[in-house]
Amino acid sequence: MKKVLPSFLILILTSLFLILTDHYNLISPIQGFFQRPIIRMEEGIMSGYQGILGIIRGLNGQAREAETLRLEGSLRQLAVDQNQLNVCREENEKLKKLLGTPLPPTWKFLMAKVVGLSGEMRIDKGRQDGVKEGMMVISENILVGRVTAVDEFTSRVQKLDDVRTKISVVVKRPASAGASAGKPGGNIQARGLLIGQGGSLILDRVLQSEDIQKGDLVVTSGEEGPPRLDGGETGWLGDLVIGQVEEVLPKSAEVYKKAKVTPLVDYQKLRIVFLVVR
Amino acid sequence: MKVIGARKVKPHKIWRAPRAYKYYMKSYLILLPIFLFALFQGAFLPLNLVLLTVLVWTALRPPKESLLIAFFAGLLLDLGKGYLLGFSSFAFLVFSFTLISYSHRFDSSHPLFLTVFVFISSNLYSLVTNHFFNWPEGLVLAILALIFGFLGKFFLVEIDKEKIKLKI
Numbered sequence: 001m002k003k004v005l006p007s008f009l010i011l012i013l014t015s016l017f018l019i020l021t022d023h024y025n026l027i028s029p030i031q032g033f034f035q036r037p038i039i040r041m042e043e044g045i046m047s048g049y050q051g052i053l054g055i056i057r058g059l060n061g062q063a064r065e066a067e068t069l070r071l072e073g074s075l076r077q078l079a080v081d082q083n084q085l086n087v088c089r090e091e092n093e094k095l096k097k098l099l100g101t102p103l104p105p106t107w108k109f110l111m112a113k114v115v116g117l118s119g120e121m122r123i124d125k126g127r128q129d130g131v132k133e134g135m136m137v138i139s140e141n142i143l144v145g146r147v148t149a150v151d152e153f154t155s156r157v158q159k160l161d162d163v164r165t166k167i168s169v170v171v172k173r174p175a176s177a178g179a180s181a182g183k184p185g186g187n188i189q190a191r192g193l194l195i196g197q198g199g200s201l202i203l204d205r206v207l208q209s210e211d212i213q214k215g216d217l218v219v220t221s222g223e224e225g226p227p228r229l230d231g232g233e234t235g236w237l238g239d240l241v242i243g244q245v246e247e248v249l250p251k252s253a254e255v256y257k258k259a260k261v262t263p264l265v266d267y268q269k270l271r272i273v274f275l276v277v278r
Numbered sequence: 279m280k281v282i283g284a285r286k287v288k289p290h291k292i293w294r295a296p297r298a299y300k301y302y303m304k305s306y307l308i309l310l311p312i313f314l315f316a317l318f319q320g321a322f323l324p325l326n327l328v329l330l331t332v333l334v335w336t337a338l339r340p341p342k343e344s345l346l347i348a349f350f351a352g353l354l355l356d357l358g359k360g361y362l363l364g365f366s367s368f369a370f371l372v373f374s375f376t377l378i379s380y381s382h383r384f385d386s387s388h389p390l391f392l393t394v395f396v397f398i399s400s401n402l403y404s405l406v407t408n409h410f411f412n413w414p415e416g417l418v419l420a421i422l423a424l425i426f427g428f429l430g431k432f433f434l435v436e437i438d439k440e441k442i443k444l445k446i
Contacts, residue, residue: 004341008375011349015371018353018364031363038317038357045321116320119408122360154360163409198410 025152028127032152039124039154042115046271053268077174078241078264081217082141085239109274112137112155117267121145121157125275131155136237136276142264143220143240144273157273160242160263165196167236168223169203171216171245189216194242194261201243201261208257216245218261237276305343308335312351320358326400328355329370330419330426333399336374337381337392338430348374361407369406373399389427396423 021027110129116122125131127150137144137157149156158164171190190210192203206212222238243263251257308331315327332351336344352367359366377395397420404412 004345004375004378007342007345008371011345011371012368015349015352015364015368019362019368022363027363031357034357035360038320041317042321042358045317049322116359117322118319118324119359122320149360151360156360198408198412 025127028152035151035153039115042122043113043124046115046117050269050271074244078217081172081174082241089239108277110277112273112275114270114273115154117270120148120162121159121267121270123155123157123273123275124153126151126153126155128152130277131275136240137273138240138276139265139270139273141241143236143242144265144267144270146236147275159267160194160196160265161199161201162196163198165194165201167194167242168192168221169194169218169242170221171203171206171210171212171218173213173216189213191221192256194218201263203245203259203261204256206257206259208251208255210257212245212248212257212259214245214247218242218245305339306347308347309350309354312347313354316351316354316358319355320360325415325418326403327419327422328352328366329373329400329403330396330422332370333373333377333392333396334423334426334430336377337427341378344374344378345371369403373403389424389431392427393420393424396420 018027022031110125110131112123112125112131114121115124121137121144123137131147131150133147133150135147137146143160145157145159145162147155148158160167169192170188171192172187173189190206190212192206195202195204203212203218218241220236220238220240220242222236241264243261243265245259246262247260249258249260312328312331315323315331319326319328328351332344332348335347339347348370349367352365352370353363355361355366356363373395380391380395397416400416400419401411401413404410404415
């Protein structure tokens with residue numbers, strides 16, 4: 001043991017030194033030099049993996065056909081809802097102009113490729129591309145996650161099912177014949193808090209009196225305000241679709257009811273995402 | 279020495295690497311599969327095969343070599359996954375040193391001991407990186423540690439025979 005202790009201490013101190021220097025971005029150029037080829041290799045591996053996954057899914061075509069048809073129907077419904085949300089937004093913009101309220105700046109997007117999916121998601125845009133901690137990541141108007149760490153050439157994105165995820169959301173019923181479509185907030189069924197639980201999403205803090213059903217859309221409310229890009233606690237942009245209610249958990253003696261939510265984004269299929277640059 | 283004319287000429291020496299040097303260089307070839315594991319883990323693989331390899335290597339190999347492997351494996355994993363450089367090295371060094379410390383009290387190369395240790399280490403690492411105990415991943419790694427522990431012990435007999443030949 002005594003012979004090993006000096007080696008151990010030297011290596012531990014070296015590790016701590018590297019952690020500190022990396023934390024303060026003192027070795028970014030050196031790290032970037034080694035990371036660039038690794039990112040290229042990981043991109044290739046990801047492409048190969050997604051290609052193989054696509055082939056396997058193709059082989060299971062018959063079994064998935066019914067699921068595909070059901071999903072296509074849901075997508076059409078979501079497109080209708082999206083259109084209604086846009087109508088509400090336009091009306092809101094016009095009303096704000098009339099009242100003289102300052103409008104938020106126009107959203108700009110930065111495209112990024114997904115290079116890693118295990119644990120946190122990794123994308124191929126970093127500090128040199130203007131990425132900052134707290135930036136929202138979306139795909140086809142669906143919320144994917146938020147940037148939690150930024151290197152010189154890559155960034156890590158916290159996925160929705162991460163245990164640190166806590167998003168204020170509203171639950172909306174997809175447009176139907178009886179719904180008051182076009183009325184701002186007309187089909188909001190409930191408000192709650194979406195919590196990540198290591199692989200799944202749970203909708204919590206929904207009052208027992210509020211009605212939520214399987215198939216209801218879960219959308220960000222934006223109540224915490226816009227995200228801050230200084231690495232502190234940040235909010236989430238509003239009106240971004242997250243998922244659908246899969247199952248309302250049985251009633252209990254608690255004040256709030258809970259539900260399981262299925263995210264609309266399939267992380268395994270993601271290749272391109274967009275960062276909201278503000 | 280040869281005598282050519284009136285001069286004594288030393289025979290030309292051809293340098294050959296000592297057998298011990300070649301033996302130690304072969305040991306560090308384990309970093310190649312570790313690098314591949316780090317790439318796959320960075321891309322899509324949810325299992326921490328790098329941690330498994332480091333701990334199995336620590337259980338079966340000399341302590342100093344194991345600590346160096348743990349350090350470099352950690353650096354490779356940090357580069358592959360985008361963590362703070364040195365973070366995984368620190369974690370792997372702590373786990374390896376703990377395993378080496380316990381090797382005096384328990385047989386650290388015993389597959390059952392290694393299995394439990396891998397399970398606990400994997401969960402601790404997951405708690406720090408992902409903020410929750412990923413026990414399914416730990417269970418799979420523990421089973422793999424059991425298999426590789428048995429295999430490693432078998433091949434260790436062959437390595438020990440070579441060590442005896444080299445008188446190391």
